[in-house]
Amino acid sequence: MSLLILTSIFLLSMTPKNLDPIKLLVYGNNNNYNVQLTINGISIGNGSVSGLKIFNEEHPLKSQFEDFPPIVKDQIAFVLKEGENTIELKFKHKSNNSRKFSFALTAVDELVPLFYFSSEEESGSVTSKFYVWNTDETSELNTPSLGNTDASFIFSESTALFQATLNDNRLMVFGGTGGLTDLNLIERQNTLKVNYICSNEGEFTYYIHTPNFTKKVIKNITKDQVDNFLIDTYTFEK
Numbered sequence: 001m002s003l004l005i006l007t008s009i010f011l012l013s014m015t016p017k018n019l020d021p022i023k024l025l026v027y028g029n030n031n032n033y034n035v036q037l038t039i040n041g042i043s044i045g046n047g048s049v050s051g052l053k054i055f056n057e058e059h060p061l062k063s064q065f066e067d068f069p070p071i072v073k074d075q076i077a078f079v080l081k082e083g084e085n086t087i088e089l090k091f092k093h094k095s096n097n098s099r100k101f102s103f104a105l106t107a108v109d110e111l112v113p114l115f116y117f118s119s120e121e122e123s124g125s126v127t128s129k130f131y132v133w134n135t136d137e138t139s140e141l142n143t144p145s146l147g148n149t150d151a152s153f154i155f156s157e158s159t160a161l162f163q164a165t166l167n168d169n170r171l172m173v174f175g176g177t178g179g180l181t182d183l184n185l186i187e188r189q190n191t192l193k194v195n196y197i198c199s200n201e202g203e204f205t206y207y208i209h210t211p212n213f214t215k216k217v218i219k220n221i222t223k224d225q226v227d228n229f230l231i232d233t234y235t236f237e238k
Contacts, residue, residue: 001209002142003027006147009231017171023054023056023080023107023108023132024053024054024080024105024106024107024108024114024132025052025053025054025105025106025107025108025233026045026049026050026051026052026054026103026104026105026106026139026182027050027103027104027106027113028050028101028102028103028104028116028118029049029099029100029101029102029104029189029225030048030049030050030091030101030102030103031048031095032093032095032096032099033091033092033093034046034047034091034092034093034094034103035047035048035049035089035090035091036088036089036090037049037052037086037087037088037089037102038068038087038089038208039054039077039079039080039085039086039087039088039177040057040079040080040086041086042077042079044079045077046088047137049103051074051075052075052076052077052119053075053076053077053079054076054077054079054080054105054234055077055078055079056078056080056081057078057079057080057081058078062078063176069214070223071076080132081132081134081187082130083132083133084130084131084133085129085130085131086127086128086129087105087115087126087127087129087130088125088126088127089101089103089117089125089126089127089128090123090124090125091119091123091124091125092122092123092235093122098101100118100119100120100165100182101118101119101121101124102117102118102119102182103115103116103117103118104116104117104180105130107132111155111157111158111178111208112155112157112178113147113149113155114130114131114132114148115128115130115148115153116148116153116180116209117147117148117151118151118153118182124157126150128148128149128223129148131137145153147209149211150211151209151210151211152182152184152185152209152211152238153180153181153209154171154180154181154192154194154206154207154208154209155179155180155181155184155206155207155209156174156178156179156196156205156206156207157178157204157205157206158178159174159175159176159178159196159197159198159199159204160175160196160197160198160227161174161175161176161195161196161197162174162175162179162194162195162196162197163195163196164181164183164190164192164193164194164195165193165195166183166185166190166191166192166193167182167186167191168191169200171183178196182200182235183208183210185210185238186238188237188238189235190235190236190237190238191233191234192233192234192235192236193231193232193233194206194209194217194231194232194233194234195229195230195231196229196230197227197228197229197230198219198221198225198226198227198230199226199227201221201222201223201226202220202221202224203218203219203220203221204218204219204221205217205218205219206219208234210236210238211238213234213236213237214235215234217232219232
């Protein structure tokens with residue numbers, strides 16, 4: 001019994017540094033929402049889902065959790081398939097002061113989400129797909145699916161300074177860390193300016209995702225560009 005309790009506490013206190021066997025974690029502003037999460041037809045979360053740890057459906061650890069207490073089992077799911085996965089997400093806010101709802105599925109060793117959804121509505125639902133591939137695959141398919149078809153956002157890797165400006169409106173600033181910012185597009189042509197400063201030479205990556213425009217941008221930062229203010233500009237329809 002003591003071993004069972006200690007193991008349960010360990011699993012609940014896992015951090016990204018010791019989650020190697022676990023494929024996906026839940027992130028986003030969803031603590032103040034009642035969430036119903038279904039992946040591949042299996043309901044794995046009802047209420048708070050921010051602590052979920054999601055494994056492959058045939059992971060060898062699966063058989064060890066059959067006799068564990070509900071407090072542990074409710075935080076772990078074995079439902080992922082290699083390749084295409086389906087997701088159904090329903091949400092409803094708990095209080096009137098809840099901020100914009102956002103939900104992301106992120107691999108343990110990656111920051112860019114495999115799936116992302118956000119909404120300013122008090123409640124709603126979405127049905128979509130995301131993809132999970134072996135980390136050693138090098139094909140074009142081994143890239144994040146980035147979100148449902150209606151999602152619009154920009155995501156950056158860690159850099160000294162990163163800020164996007166959409167249609168002359170400055171968005172959130174990130175410095176020394178990666179981050180994701182929603183893009184509130186207008187119906188006509190949109191202009192996105194990406195402003196960034198890199199403190200090191202080498203590759204720097206950011207992602208742009210909209211219903212009609214998805215791009216993975218890899219910048220090769222040269223020595224003379226280090227610590228300089230750089231700007232990329234894009235125009236596209238919603």
